[in-house]
Amino acid sequence: MAELKIALAGNPNCGKTTLFNDLTGSNQYVGNWPGVTVEKKDGRLKGHKDVIIQDLPGIYSLSPYTLEEVVSRTYLVNEQPDAILNIVDGTNIERNLYLSTQLIELGIPVVIAVNMIDLVRRNGDQIDLKKLGEAMGCRVVEMSALKGEGSKEAALAALAAARGGEAKELPHVFTGSVEHAIAHIEESIQSRVPERFLRWYAIKLFERDERVMEQLGLDKDNILAEHIEQHIADCEAEMEDDAESIITNQRYAYIHTVVEKAVVKKPRKDNMTVSDRIDQVVTNRVLALPIFAVIMFAVYAIAMGGYPFSIGTMGTDWANDTLFGSIVPGLFDALLLDGTGAPRVAEWLYGLIQDGIVAGVGAVLGFVPQILVLCFLLAILEDVGYMARIAFVMDRIFRRFGLSGKSFIPLLVATGCGVPGIMATRTIEQDRDRKLTIMTTGFIPCGAKLPIIGLFAGAVFGESPWVATSAFFIGIGAVIVSGIILKKTRAFAGEPAPFVMELPAYHAPAWGNVLRATWERGWSFIKRAGTVILISSIILWFLQGYGFVDGVFQAVEDNNHSLLAVIGNALAWIFYPLGWAGDMAWKATVATITGLIAKEEVVNTFGVLYQYAGEVDLMEDSSPIWAAVAADFGAMRAYSFLIFNLLCAPCFAAMGAIKREMNNPKWTAFAIGYMCAFAYAISMIAYQLGGLITGEAVFSLWTVAALAVLAVLLWMLFRPAPKVREEVRFRAAKSAQSA
């Protein structure tokens, strides 16, 4: 039997991915804001190996407005699944059925699943599924994806529809004269399209959809085009409106009559819902920003601060000091050493395992508690629906910097990982805004950069929570400054697209979703520690343990003579202006370069380099590596290193994402080059000028250079914007078409 494809389609944030996970047993990420899914994903229906379930990004209609909506439309229209399972939010049925009226026209069997039926019942509303089905011309079932109620039945209904093949007869959504015009158009294009799609094409032509016109060759057939245009124009004249609006209004009018027949709403006592009341506080014009700042500070303090309630830090301290400080090395000692304390295996192998692998991988794994706590807290904020509000609150501020509030969501996603953050830019309508956001998303401290922050906060800054918080605000600051600077260049000039966004209803965190999101991010971190980090630990250990001494290749006592030091020293001059000098210079250089593989590598590298350096004092309260790092890095030097590594080119995975989303080698190179240059400039200014104040740096030619760079930056920030008038393009469909 041939494979059957069932597509899940519906408005954004109506529960498609929750249903998808339930039906296929996958673990796709679910969030509470519109636009979480930006790519189509497929999985097999549990118990039916031959049925593929396709999860699609949410859409409001089949005329796409943003890029991720293009993905869905293209799939539904061109690849044609065997059936569509249309998920409809039962608490907002009128708006959701608007898309349904379009889906049933596609000529593909449709089953409507009314989701969130538990909330509908709680509100005291009633939906007559049979009447709704009759009016929409398809089968209607009810379910609650979150509770797992009715989802299997919905899938089986869709499967039955797919096996049945033919779509049911369509309801007459439009009034006489419109139906008349559509019938005429159908007649004239009959020979050009398959019969089951006739109505869909006719309606799209009535709306003057350029893409469909081109597809049917109307741009070359003037006679036919004029004939159709005549019918549209006649109808427009009669209705005194334009064709697109006529269709939209009549769809809503039809839905209105359907809902009146099939839905009984319990009258509400009060207009304001609980969500509205919460919104009045958290989006309040005075309190919104302070509330946000307090929440972010609390999140970072709990995850990474040094307070009695900082669970993340406690976990990491334990992992660093006890687990990887004594238990694991002790375990390996018991295995590898004999009674006299001499290794049972070759000396070099013992060194590789203890100093290379345990120290390197351990240094990275030690941060797992902090990362899990941070991801957990952010996942809660996401799941309850707070993130979408922040986009709205930040819009007012971001607009001043030439970005829209929608850019804020990719930035927030990037606090977990830059790769999905960069992909989340697809919800941004305007190409220019999107490019700008892609370029700046990498500035945000992602999960993998947290160990770097944690290392220096602990080793050099006495676990001050301000280091982590300041890292977050340096990231945001870099985004804002870049926004202003780039907006004043010709390529980015112009107003950002107007802000329009649906705000999801607040709900109590769904712990399954929160834990899944936390685990997914934490696990990918652990997985990398076991693979990439493990291998590079071995390579690093070798490179830092061997070298040429007196012309002979041998194991070296002092890793300042190692191969790695040679490589590092050869490149360290690049970073001299950033204050990277002395013994730390080559180590910092190597760490920065390995950081390109994955940002955790930075800490891994320090783990390997400093563990070998030997001076381990386990009696000390803090991690053994900390003391060694603190001895090598002064405060400003550490800060300069921190800034550079937070802002410079992201890891290879994120660069790959930039390349995919930019879809243009020049833009990719520009984005990565810009990030490196910006990081360099800021670190240099921070070290040279900050160091002058703290006494760590002396006045030199580099101070002058830093001042000059600062002056250029300030000029780029404050120069008047060049006047460029150009047509603002909204429909992503157009830019996607030209791409």
Add this chain to the structure above:
Amino acid sequence: MMPLSIARPGETVTIQKITGKDEVRQHLAELGFVVGSSVTVVNEIAGNLILQVKESRIALDRTMANRIMI
């Protein structure tokens, strides 16, 4: 007629007309902003609005809110 952006929080109004480019109008319509539907202003910050239309909550900035006449 006046633009929606000057409505006060808590007010419920009826849409009379939507102006502006086709694409923007179309997108607003998809979200439920059509002539004749009623809209409640939930909150307002510097002209940016959180609105309740049909059963959903939509955030709009001032330039968009100016296109909706009430």
